[in-house]
Amino acid sequence: MDASFAAELERIFDGDKKDLQSKTKAPKLPRVFIGGRYSEEVKQLHEIGELKKLVQELPRIEPRVCEMCGGHRFVPCNVCHGSHKVHTEKLGFRTCSTCNENGLVRCSSCLFVSASHAFFVLKSFFCSNSTR
Secondary structure (H helix, E strand, O other): OOHHHHHHHHHHHOOOOOOOOOOOOOOOOOOOEEOOEEHHHHHHHHHOOHHHHHHHHOOOOOOOOOOOOOOOOEEEOOOOOOOOEEEEOOOEEEEOOOOOOOOEEEOHHHHHHHHHHHHHHHHHHHHHHHOO
16 A cells, blocks of 8 residues: 555544554555545435435546556656666665655546546535535
């Protein structure tokens, strides 16, 4: 798992005693998030009938495979070419600070689509909740 995802999960579940048995143990995967909300919240929305309304308001996006990464959402780092090591005359070989521990970076094409989709999801969620 990419370290940034692990850190994000740790922040989300920090303090949730039923999901973490100890502070050093990561939550069990898979976890489901919809529009940035944890599945337990989504389950509660379903039980009160709000989930269907939220899903119906989401913009429809045709499923497609990203041309840059083939749907993997990560590509080899342009700085170290996936080795996770960079060489400088002064310092020699060092760990690349641009990529993750696997020599990969987030696909910029997928990241843009995901960010714009997340914006619409959050906008529709907060707009519908602010009128109540």
